[in-house]
Amino acid sequence: MIGKLKGTIDEIAEDHCVVDVHGVGYVAYCPARTLSSLPGAGEAVTLFIETYVREDMIRLYGFASALEREWFRLLQNKVQGVGAKVALAVLSTLSATELANAVALRDVAMVSRAPGVGKKVAERIVSELRDKVPALAGPTDETIALKSEIGGGAAAAPVADAVSALTNLGYSRDIAATAIAAAMKTAGEDADSARLIRLGLKELAR
Template identity: 75%
Template sequence: MIGKLKGIIDEIGDDHCVIDVGGVGYVAHCSARTLSALEGQGVAITLYIETYVREDMIRLYGFQSVLEREWFRLLQNNVQGVGAKVALAVLSTLSPSELANAIALKDAAMVARAPGVGKKVAERIVTELKSKAPAYAGGAESIGLKEELGEGAAPAPISDAVSALANLGYSRDMASNAVAAALKTAGENADAGTLIRLGLKELAR
């Protein structure tokens, strides 16, 4: 099984790239996020690979980080109805930390932004992966977010605070991290106004 490719970018397509490794061109299907990070033909690159072997084909999926590959596996192995195509669509739309935060906040609407991901599938993703989000958050700020927000759906003050910060121009990922940090100080019973105020302090650091 191929787990990593290190070579030269030979071609970049709409949903794949070709990596020249010692004169052999490997086709790796990638998320839009991974493809957009590639610098162009002739540039050295390392991709982390997930290999699918079937009776009629062998397909390689390439990722810019081990974490992104782990999320690709996690989505397919733990959520009913999610295959490679849907997993790639999700990872094309959301970074690993954004996906972890969406799951932590039970924000199915954020996941549903991915092309081809309907409301029901998005709800299954945030529900069935809720216990795994902290371990796959991909950053110190996000690790443990699910624990901080509790096991159930995020209360209205938390969702309102995240939305308010996002409306001020911050990314939803940054807003979620700021509110999670604010909860440490204010407690889970804090109102939206308090969380917004403390969240802004976190964002100003």
């Protein structure tokens, strides 16, 4: 099984790229976000690979990070009705961190932005992957636990009220939750909603 390719870009097409590894060209089907981030032909590249072996074909799927590859696996293995095509569409639309945030916040609308992903499929994604988010949020996202609490209705009342106030001002739930999480670091967990809102707005104004 192939888990990683390290070589040079030979070709970039609409839904795949060809990676030259010591004279052998490997075709890897990738999310649009990965393809758009690739260097030009002849440049060095490393792709994390998921290998599918079936009776009639062998297909490689390539990703910019191991985290993105893990989301690809989870989408198919844990969510009913999601195959490789839908999983690629989701990861073409949302980065791994954005997907983690959407699942944590139960943001069905954000997930359903992906082509071919209707409301029912998006609901299954945020429902069936919610327990996987803490481990797959990405190393730089320190607010994912709070977002999971907000999305699951378990956040403290001042926090929930502060997030709601910012969303009423037109900010997305993700941006609002991130701002309030930052505000809590300054104000502490016992801060009331008014202080959290005030500090959250300061964060957003930076």
